[in-house]
């Protein structure tokens with residue numbers, strides 16, 4: 001669903017290019033500046049590879065973990081139309097994970113290693129999925145607004161420099177736009193439905209607002225890495241810019257439905273053209289990303305159980321693994 | 330030919346058991362979404378579960394045209410004793426071996442039934458059955474590949490598949506529980522009957538089982554799991570329905 005790599009802001013900038021051959025580096029950067037895509041067998045700086053693996057891997061994990069909170073509503077979806085649509089949506093998310101693990105594998109890390117790092121807690125995934133989807137309305141809010149946020153992020157990243165990731169994202173974005181339509185339609189039905197339905201969706205939105213504000217990550221415009229990563233087209237937009245873009249597109253739509261958001265300071269500043277808001281609690285963000293959220297343990301436990309239960313199947317099908325991974329996209 | 334009241338009654342009974350089977354197995358198999366043993370299989374299983382639910386909807390729609398209630402009402406407001414699914418499909422998903430073997434046994438039965446009904450003189454049903462032939466062909470092909478691959482994988486996977494087969498095979502016979510309408514429906518060329526379905530099924534699944542190097546289970550009491558067709562279910566169905574209808578029941582008159 002979403003992968004905005006969390007980069008440690010304290011590490012020095014120079015470490016990204018330390019020890020790289022200056023000529024090769026210059027040629028690599030010139031290719032990117034010309035808008036060329038980098039392909040799996042091309043030369044690339046070690047840190048470019050590392051950052052991309054981390055970013056794509058986190059994105060893949062977010063898709064597979066992200067299928068869990070919504071997935072629990074498949075068996076409870078009210079009526080055929082919603083049941084079929086939600087099944088298809090969650091299936092897509094699993095498909096996104098498959099595409100993204102493959103894109104990351106082209107950079108040299110195996111799917112198995114990535115999944116092991118996920119279930120051991122070593123690699124991260126989008127923080128939003130550490131919050132519970134308490135009611136049916138939560139699943140609607142997720143499908144609309146989290147997928148909307150994902151689109152903002154993924155559209156930006158699809159213009160990045162790494163070919164297999166960009167192509168995977170183009171396919172993914174096409175599907176995400178269906179998810180967003182489904183989610184929006186679902187929220188509209190609740191927001192214009194019975195008083196009980198309205199209450200459910202307002203309650204879900206109020207609970208999901210802080211994680212949504214966290215979604216793009218803390219402000220990173222001053223991060224020492226940003227400049228290099230933006231030049232390498234690994235990072236395509238600042239977290240603040242993406243958050244602004246999201247607010248600008250969706251807050252008016254939320255208000256149009258007669259729903260409210262739990263931030264009295266949220267308004268468009270007519271002078272700057274940007275949205276003012278109360279800074280979300282970034283201490284909570286850090287706590288949750290480091291394992292302290294309401295659902296971290298549960299999400300990983302479910303994933304771990306799925307991996308353990310499926311182990312006999314994978315073992316039975318085991319074939320000699322290939323050294324070069326063909327990009328799926 | 331003109332359908333008698335008795336034919337209509339028999340047809341509805343047939344359609345209900347087919348639609349209920351499809352809905353419940355689709356629902357069960359959807360429980361694997363995000364939990365499959367490998368991503369590719371997760372996706373395939375989900376896709377087939379969606380097909381099943383789509384097929385059930387198509388059949389509930391025929392029933393609706395015959396005067397029964399809306400598909401959503403029929404699916405989301407009945408309790409277990411009004412369901413006509415077989416006891417095979419309502420069983421919990423268990424481990425992947427059971428779910429896979431159930432999918433194999435069920436999908437062969439389904440494909441055979443749909444194939445037969447493609448020639449039914451009852452046009453609406455014949456059309457639906459023709460329409461879904463492609464999907465069913467994919468489902469049985471998927472089952473074949475997986476049964477074969479896991480039976481030939483290693484000792485553990487072979488044992489698991491055989492054990493799952495031993496458990497699911499007697500349950501699968503409940504798919505062919507004879508109905509009081511079989512004879513009349515067959516004479517009217519609406520449906521050739523459960524006994525005929527079962528004969529073809531035994532031959533076809535038997536071939537796959539033997540080719541995979543597995544054994545066809547011996548069944549001591551073929552009627553052990555009968556009853557689903559007349560609303561007699563295991564303890565697993567009602568909790569499934571409670572879960573399925575949880576949101577719908579918040580307000581069955583609301584638009585969701």
Ligand SMILES: [Fe+2]
Nearest residue numbers: 001063093096
């Ligand atoms: Fe996604």
Ligand SMILES: [Fe+2]
Nearest residue numbers: 001093147150
């Ligand atoms: Fe998503």
Ligand SMILES: [Fe+2]
Nearest residue numbers: 001147176179
């Ligand atoms: Fe999505």
